[in-house]
Amino acid sequence: MLFLSIALMYACSKNEDEVTPEEKKITFSVPANFPAPVYNFEDNKLSNAGFALGKKLFYEARLSADKSVSCGSCHQQFAAFTQLDHKVSHGVNNCQGKRNTPPLFNLAWQKAFFWDGGVKNIETSPLNAITDACEMGTDIQTIIAFLKNTAPYPELFKQAYGSTEINSQLILKSIAQFTAVLVSGNSKYDKVMRKESGISFTSPELAGYNLFKEKCASCHAAPFFTDFSYRSNGLDLVSTDEGRSHITGVASDFGKFRVPTLRNIEYTSPYMHDGRFYSFDEVLEHYNSGVKASTNLDVQLKNGIPLNTTEKEQIKAFLKTLTDNEFIKNTLYSES
Amino acid sequence: MKLSQYFLALLCPIILLSSCKKNTDEVVADTKSTFSIEFENQVNGSPLVLNTTTYKNAKGEDFKINVFKYYVSNIKLSKADGTTYLIPESYFLIDASKSESTNITLKDVPTGDYTKIEYTIGVDYARNFAGAQTGALDPINGMFWTWNSGYIFVKLEGTSPQSIAAGNTLTFHIGGVTDPNNTIRTFATEINAANPLRVRTDSKPNMHFIVNAAALFTGKTDVSFATLNITMGGANSVIVANNYANGLFRLDHIHN
Numbered sequence A: 001m002l003f004l005s006i007a008l009m010y011a012c013s014k015n016e017d018e019v020t021p022e023e024k025k026i027t028f029s030v031p032a033n034f035p036a037p038v039y040n041f042e043d044n045k046l047s048n049a050g051f052a053l054g055k056k057l058f059y060e061a062r063l064s065a066d067k068s069v070s071c072g073s074c075h076q077q078f079a080a081f082t083q084l085d086h087k088v089s090h091g092v093n094n095c096q097g098k099r100n101t102p103p104l105f106n107l108a109w110q111k112a113f114f115w116d117g118g119v120k121n122i123e124t125s126p127l128n129a130i131t132d133a134c135e136m137g138t139d140i141q142t143i144i145a146f147l148k149n150t151a152p153y154p155e156l157f158k159q160a161y162g163s164t165e166i167n168s169q170l171i172l173k174s175i176a177q178f179t180a181v182l183v184s185g186n187s188k189y190d191k192v193m194r195k196e197s198g199i200s201f202t203s204p205e206l207a208g209y210n211l212f213k214e215k216c217a218s219c220h221a222a223p224f225f226t227d228f229s230y231r232s233n234g235l236d237l238v239s240t241d242e243g244r245s246h247i248t249g250v251a252s253d254f255g256k257f258r259v260p261t262l263r264n265i266e267y268t269s270p271y272m273h274d275g276r277f278y279s280f281d282e283v284l285e286h287y288n289s290g291v292k293a294s295t296n297l298d299v300q301l302k303n304g305i306p307l308n309t310t311e312k313e314q315i316k317a318f319l320k321t322l323t324d325n326e327f328i329k330n331t332l333y334s335e336s
Numbered sequence B: 001m002k003l004s005q006y007f008l009a010l011l012c013p014i015i016l017l018s019s020c021k022k023n024t025d026e027v028v029a030d031t032k033s034t035f036s037i038e039f040e041n042q043v044n045g046s047p048l049v050l051n052t053t054t055y056k057n058a059k060g061e062d063f064k065i066n067v068f069k070y071y072v073s074n075i076k077l078s079k080a081d082g083t084t085y086l087i088p089e090s091y092f093l094i095d096a097s098k099s100e101s102t103n104i105t106l107k108d109v110p111t112g113d114y115t116k117i118e119y120t121i122g123v124d125y126a127r128n129f130a131g132a133q134t135g136a137l138d139p140i141n142g143m144f145w146t147w148n149s150g151y152i153f154v155k156l157e158g159t160s161p162q163s164i165a166a167g168n169t170l171t172f173h174i175g176g177v178t179d180p181n182n183t184i185r186t187f188a189t190e191i192n193a194a195n196p197l198r199v200r201t202d203s204k205p206n207m208h209f210i211v212n213a214a215a216l217f218t219g220k221t222d223v224s225f226a227t228l229n230i231t232m233g234g235a236n237s238v239i240v241a242n243n244y245a246n247g248l249f250r251l252d253h254i255h256n
Helices: A002-019 A048-058 A126-131 A140-148 A153-161 A168-181 A188-193 A203-215 A280-290 A309-320 A325-329 B002-018 B024-030 B213-217 B235-247
Strands: B032-043 B062-079 B084-086 B091-095 B103-110 B112-121 B150-159 B169-175 B185-190 B197-199 B206-212 B230-232 B249-255
Touching (some): B112 B235
Antiparallel strands (some): B062 B112
């Protein structure tokens, strides 16, 4: 028995060496300053082949109705996987969606998805984009038929899952292998927090950090820079988008949206659920002087957040420390 | 009967050999077999015919049905002694447009006489929020909401002259699992003890249920299509779920 298992171990390790001579093993790594993730790949074992397939599907424009739009069209890596310069998402047939595309990273820590928290699992979150007439405008049957008849997909499914069988579950699970692996935790802020050698805040950044902790962190809480709650920050007296109440049916949730992460905020303009602001200055001026007394306005904001010019500059300096260039430029996540 | 006893007698030593600790009683309980359930879709006693036949709701309003689909899940059987058996992974989508879907087969059920059956009309809480699923729960079946995770438990689409929606349509998509608009309902029915569901290695019984699509619109609250012609989750879906909770299914008979 012992001999057998040793032999097996030997056989296995030998095999692995053969399959991946120099290819880097795809891993899901949890930064030291992050808590345990919600999604842990338990029912979706991470593999190089599964990740590669998910990435290919993510960048595959032929999945959409007019073959012009992929996930990557709206979720662009250089914009931390949001859609640069688009107030609201831009899909097939030049259709404009109703909400600003959220960035995609650290999704493995999210319990709910979308601005209103309507979607509850990372694996099922692409479904709305696939079927929405204004996003990719197609359906899963069509996608399955396309993949079954298009090389090299059957082969890629075989490499990832051991069979050329293609179904919605395998498509969604492989896409999740890609999206859940997107972790952004190597910003200057992270390195300072982890006390990595030689890295410290400049004095404006430090002043900004202290202001941020005092005025913003109650909602934009570290390490994700969101507490994942739904709130109104007083953008409109009466919101045109129901927001959270569309999901809960509760009037006190009307006009509330998920507190967005501020990681990589330098690259994710425009801002807010409808993309109404293009710059940090507009956002900070909103908190300083533009907060409207909407019915469900968060109590913390009833007097706005008064900020003078110096304070604004300091907060801006701090927000830029949340940029993770290693993430934005990581070729592992790029279309190849 | 005789035959099955011989068969069991034959089987016993084999099972005993493989698991030495078990006594004969347990061996009998360990045998497994199959039964089936047929769901006969009707509307107030008439057969359900999609697209063409006109029916009346409890308010006397005419309507036609184009789509009628529903989930039956977590099927649980009970014996007279109170022991129960929950059939694992029992998720079924019955679709009136697919005749093969109206007869479901349940395999590997411990043999015995069952005197009660219960099941969820819809899908349990956990699966509504789970990752990508296959089979009956595959989103490909058009019973999964993509903007508000969760399954449509019962889907009825049709038309009524009374509906003020564009095209006089009726859109009843019932689902949602969180309070106050939780629409998960459990249906349970006792089985006549004189003719229980006899699951035997040598007999595969069939249960026959009548499913009344009109039950969505009557019961606790009679629905008028003039005022309620579309619901996709929310408070109005709860009204419909409360209606069909008791009226949708009726056990007609069992072929043992």
